[in-house]
Amino acid sequence: MCGIVGYVGSRDATPLLVNGLRRLEYRGYDSAGVAIQENGHLEVRRAEGKLDNLVQAIAQKPLTGRSGIGHTRWATHGRPSEQNAHPHVDCGAVTAVIHNGIIENFAELKAPLVSDGHRFSSETDTEVVVHLLEEELKRGRPLEEAALRVLPQLEGAAALAFLSVKDPGKIVAARISNAGGVIVGYGEGENFIASDIPALLEHTRRMTFLDPGEMAVVTATGVSFRRLEDGAQIEKAVQQIQWDAVSAAKAGYKHFMLKEIHEQPRVVSDTLIGRVERTSGRVVFDDDLKLTDAQVRSLQRITLLGCGTAGYAALAGKYLIERLAKIPCDAEIPSEYRYRDPVVTGDHLVVSLTQSGETADTLGAMEEAKKRGARLLTFVNVMGSQASRLADDVIYLHAGPEISVASTKAYTTMLVDLYLFAIYLAQRRGTVSAEEAGQLLAEAFHLPTLIDAVLGEEPKVKALAYRYHQARDFLFLGRGMNYPTALEGAHKLKELSYSHAEGTAAGEMKHGINALIDETLPVIAIALRDSTYKKMRSNIQEVRARAGVVIAVADDDDEEIAEHADAVIRVPHTNELLSPALAVLPLHLFAYHVADRRGNDVDQPRNLAKSVTVE
Numbered sequence: 001m002c003g004i005v006g007y008v009g010s011r012d013a014t015p016l017l018v019n020g021l022r023r024l025e026y027r028g029y030d031s032a033g034v035a036i037q038e039n040g041h042l043e044v045r046r047a048e049g050k051l052d053n054l055v056q057a058i059a060q061k062p063l064t065g066r067s068g069i070g071h072t073r074w075a076t077h078g079r080p081s082e083q084n085a086h087p088h089v090d091c092g093a094v095t096a097v098i099h100n101g102i103i104e105n106f107a108e109l110k111a112p113l114v115s116d117g118h119r120f121s122s123e124t125d126t127e128v129v130v131h132l133l134e135e136e137l138k139r140g141r142p143l144e145e146a147a148l149r150v151l152p153q154l155e156g157a158a159a160l161a162f163l164s165v166k167d168p169g170k171i172v173a174a175r176i177s178n179a180g181g182v183i184v185g186y187g188e189g190e191n192f193i194a195s196d197i198p199a200l201l202e203h204t205r206r207m208t209f210l211d212p213g214e215m216a217v218v219t220a221t222g223v224s225f226r227r228l229e230d231g232a233q234i235e236k237a238v239q240q241i242q243w244d245a246v247s248a249a250k251a252g253y254k255h256f257m258l259k260e261i262h263e264q265p266r267v268v269s270d271t272l273i274g275r276v277e278r279t280s281g282r283v284v285f286d287d288d289l290k291l292t293d294a295q296v297r298s299l300q301r302i303t304l305l306g307c308g309t310a311g312y313a314a315l316a317g318k319y320l321i322e323r324l325a326k327i328p329c330d331a332e333i334p335s336e337y338r339y340r341d342p343v344v345t346g347d348h349l350v351v352s353l354t355q356s357g358e359t360a361d362t363l364g365a366m367e368e369a370k371k372r373g374a375r376l377l378t379f380v381n382v383m384g385s386q387a388s389r390l391a392d393d394v395i396y397l398h399a400g401p402e403i404s405v406a407s408t409k410a411y412t413t414m415l416v417d418l419y420l421f422a423i424y425l426a427q428r429r430g431t432v433s434a435e436e437a438g439q440l441l442a443e444a445f446h447l448p449t450l451i452d453a454v455l456g457e458e459p460k461v462k463a464l465a466y467r468y469h470q471a472r473d474f475l476f477l478g479r480g481m482n483y484p485t486a487l488e489g490a491h492k493l494k495e496l497s498y499s500h501a502e503g504t505a506a507g508e509m510k511h512g513i514n515a516l517i518d519e520t521l522p523v524i525a526i527a528l529r530d531s532t533y534k535k536m537r538s539n540i541q542e543v544r545a546r547a548g549v550v551i552a553v554a555d556d557d558d559e560e561i562a563e564h565a566d567a568v569i570r571v572p573h574t575n576e577l578l579s580p581a582l583a584v585l586p587l588h589l590f591a592y593h594v595a596d597r598r599g600n601d602v603d604q605p606r607n608l609a610k611s612v613t614v615e
C-alpha cells in the first residue's frame with residue numbers, strides 16, 4: 001500500500017524520484033520522502049501529508065545526487081508524521097531504507113538493538129531493518145551481503161529497498177512474501193525500481209518483476225538477482241510492458257477517476273476483442289486459461305473471491321455463472337474465506353478478482369484455497385502481478401492502468417469478462433444453445449456504444465449529485481443482477497463522499513431498512529425492465545409511501561417509471577445479464593460528482609489506498 005521508487009544512473013535523481021512518487025501516490029499519501037546518496041553523504045527530505053509538501057521541503061532545501069530512493073506512505077505502524085515518514089536511516093545516517101508492508105516481529109528484533117545502544121527515531125516497524133543493516137555493514141560487507149543476512153530475519157509482508165554510502169551507486173531491493181511488489185525497470189546507463197508499473201512507464205517499458213523471496217541488486221550499468229533463502233544468483237526474464245505513459249496520465253480530465261470512467265467504451269472494446277472464435281462462435285480466452293473442456297465439464301463448484309469493488313464483481317459473477325452454466329457458486333470476502341476453514345471439494349475452481357493482483361487478503365485466500373486442493377483462476381488487470389503468478393489460469397482484464405483509488409473501469413471489465421466466462425462455461429457444458437450464446441455475444445459487442453450513450457447523460461447525473469450532495473445518508477436498491485450494482489453504488493459513494501450509504505437487495509427493505517426512510521433520504525433505485533422489474537416498482541412505492549426521495553435508474557423507453565420517481569436517470573436497454581455494466585455507470589458518476597462538489601480529494605480519499613498489500 002505504500003509506494004517505493006529508486007534510481008541509479010547519471011541524471012539528477014531527485015526530480016525522477018518525485019515524478020515516480022507522483023504516479024504512486026494513489027498507494028498511500030500520509031507522508032512522503034526521498035534519500036539521495038552522493039559523494040559519501042546521504043541526505044534525506046521527508047514531509048507529512050501529500051507529495052506536494054515534500055516538493056516544498058525539497059525546494060526550501062534542495063538535494064542533488066545520482067542515486068536515490070523515495071517513498072509515499074500509507075500508515076500502519078506509527079501515525080502519519082514527518083518523523084514516521086520513510087526513508088529511515090541508521091544511527092550514523094549511513095544507510096536508508098524504504099518499505100511497503102508490515103514487519104510483524106519488529107518488536108522482538110528491536111529490543112536487542114536498543115540494549116546495544118541503537119537510537120530509534122520513529123514509531124515504525126521499518127526502522128528496525130536499517131539498524132540491523134548497520135550492524136552488518138559495520139563488518140565491511142557489501143550492501144547485498146548485509147541484506148541477505150538481515151532479510152531472512154523479517155517476518156511478515158514486505159517490499160524493501162536500501163541505499164548506503166558504504167556501498168555507493170547501488171540499490172538493493174527485495175520482496176518478502178506475497179504482499180508488496182517490486183519491479184526493476186531497465187534504462188540506458190541507468191536503472192530503476194518501483195512498486196508498480198506506472199511509476200516507470202515514462203522511462204522504460206522493459207521490466208522485471210520480483211517474486212517473493214527474491215532480491216535485486218541494481219547499479220547504473222547492471223542488475224542481478226539473488227534468492228533470499230540461500231543467496232544464490234538467479235536469472236529473471238525481462239518483460240516488455242504494453243501500457244504507455246500517456247495512458248497513465250490524466251489527459252486533461254480533472255481527476256483520474258473521471259478519465260477512467262470515460263475510457264470505458266474503449267477498454268470494454270479491448271476486453272471483447274479476440275474473445276470469440278469466428279468459425280465456432282465459441283468464447284475463447286488467451287493462452288493463460290489452460291482449463292480443458294473436460295475439466296470445465298467436470299467442475300462441481302466455483303467460489304469467487306474479491307475485496308471491495310472486486311467483491312461486488314464476484315457476487316455478479318455468481319449470478320451470471322449459475323444462470324448460464326448451472327454450476328453452484330459462492331461469492332466470498334477473502335479476509336473471511338482464508339480464516340474460516342473453508343471446504344474445498346474435488347473439481348472445485350476458486351476464482352479471484354483483483355485489479356492490482358497484489359491485495360494481501362485476496363492473495364492469502366488464494367493460497368489457502370490452493371493448499372486445500374482447489375484449482376485457481378484469477379481475473380486480474382496488472383500483468384506480472386502476484387495473483388497472476390499464483391493462479392493456475394489467468395484472464396487479463398485489459399482495463400489499462402487504473403490510478404484512481406476508486407475502481408471504475410476495472411469493475412466494468414470484470415463484469416464483462418465474467419459475462420464472457422459464464423458463456424464460455426455454458427458453451428462447454430451445453431447449458432446454452434448456439435443461438436442463445438450468439439445473441440448474448442452480439443449484445444456484448446454492442447456494449448461499448450451503449451456505455452458511450454450512458455456517459456452522455458453525465459450532465460444530468462451531475463445536476464442530481466449537486467442537488468443531493470448535502471444528504472447525510474443514501475440508500476441504493478437493486479434486485480437480481482443489479483443487487484451487486486446497488487452495493488457497488490453505495491460503496492463508491494461512501495468512500496468518495498464520506499457520507500453514509502447503504503446498498504441492499506430491495507426485497508430486504510421490509511426486514512429492517514424501511515425504518516430509515518424519511519423525506520431526507522435519497523434512495524437510488526435500479527429499476528430496469530428485467531425479470532425483477534415489477535417487484536422493484538413495488539419497492540419504490542414502499543419508499544415513496546414513507547416520503548423517501550426516489551432517483552430511479554431506468555430503461556430509456558420506460559415512460560411509466562417517471563410517475564413513481566422524483567428523478568429518472570436513463571440507460572439504454574440491454575439484456576439483464578449485461579445490464580450491471582450499464583447501470584453502474586451513473587452510480588459511479590453520481591459518487592464522483594457528490595465528492596467533487598463537496599471538495600473532497602476524489603482520486604485519493606482519506607484513509608484509503610488503492611493497492612492494499614497488508615491484511
Ligand code: G6P
Binds near residue numbers: 309355611
Ligand atoms: C482497495 C481499493 C478498492 C479495491 C480493493 C480491491 O480497497 O481502494 O478500490 O476495490 O482494494 O483491490 P484489487 O486490486 O484487489 O481489485
